[in-house]
Amino acid sequence: MSRQRIRFVEARTARAIAIIGAIALLVAALALGIAIGTVFARSHLGEEQTLMSRRSYEIEELGRLNAALIQLAPRVDGLSAQVNELHEFDIHMKAANGAHGASGVHDVPPLPDSEESAAPLDGAGGPLLPPRLCDIDRDDSGTPRQRLKKTQRAIDCLNGEVSQLQTQTLDYYTAYMAFPGRNPAPGTRTGSPYGNRLDPFTGHLSFHPGQDFPGPSGTPILASAGGRVVQAGERAGYGNAVDIRHSDGMVTRYGHASRIFVKAGDYVMPGQEIAEIGSTGRSTGPHLHFEVIVDGAQLNPSPYLALFRRMPNAQS
Secondary structure (H helix, E strand, O other): OHHHHHHHHHHHHHHHHHHHHHHHHHHHHHHHHHHHHHHHHHHHHHHHHHHHHHHHHHHHHHHHHHHHHHHHHHHHHHHHHHHHHHHHHHHHHHHHHHHHHHHOOOOOOOOOOHHHHOOOOOOOOOOOOOOOOOOOOOOOOOOHHHHHHHHHHHHHHHHHHHHHHHHHHHHHHHHHHOOOOOOOOOOOOOOOOOEEEEOOOOOOEEEEOOEEEEOOOOOEEEOOOOEEEEEEEEEOOOEEEEEEEEEOOEEEEEEEEEEEOOOOOOEEOOOOEEEEEEOOOOOOOOEEEEEEEEOOEEEOOHHHHHHHHOOOOOOO
């Protein structure tokens, strides 16, 4: 009897334990399922938020890179145009000086080159090494953020290179813009040239120190180059005249004007209207008398005008 009761008690207890265990497992499984679902939902929501944040960052960075490229493009285009203009002018200058040298005449002083115009460096030296160019990494591997960083570094490097080139080009382009020779009276014809001629008033041989441009009164007179106005007003023999200093020892003069639009001390740009053609002073009719003066000597303007006449991109 005792053995049977023990077995009965053990069997009943086992069944109860099994039932309770099954219920516990079911409850645990249900709780685990709810917990997993909650964690998964939170994780999925976090991934979406992370993905949205990452995409927002990438879009913002792409916008910044695009803006940087938009700002860089016109700087590169402007620098390229300046360099091309300087190169073209240098070709014409060398050709003109070669022709003048062959004939023993040298009326056109050259633009300063890098060896003559560059300021000497104090205590400079070191080994001669090739320049380091921007490292444009074309490898598309890596995360989007890594690729954006590489692109940003490349753009920063290019910006630095363009800034250095602009600084180095500025002195030469400034000298070029201050070099006389652009047509001071577009649309007019050429009249009495530089040199000896029969004076229109006396009929005797006299020296004419400039180039005449006959035209209707009121025709615009333009600055042949950039510079500073050093005289504007009445000058003996020239009537209303304007003198513009372009560099040390180089001046252009515009005589017989009917009206003057600048005053002494003004800075002018190439092609800026400074006066109008007239017939003031010692003149027989409306025209512009144009002179190029270097170190106080009145030189023949024709070689200067010829330099820019062959350059379609030169400002006039």
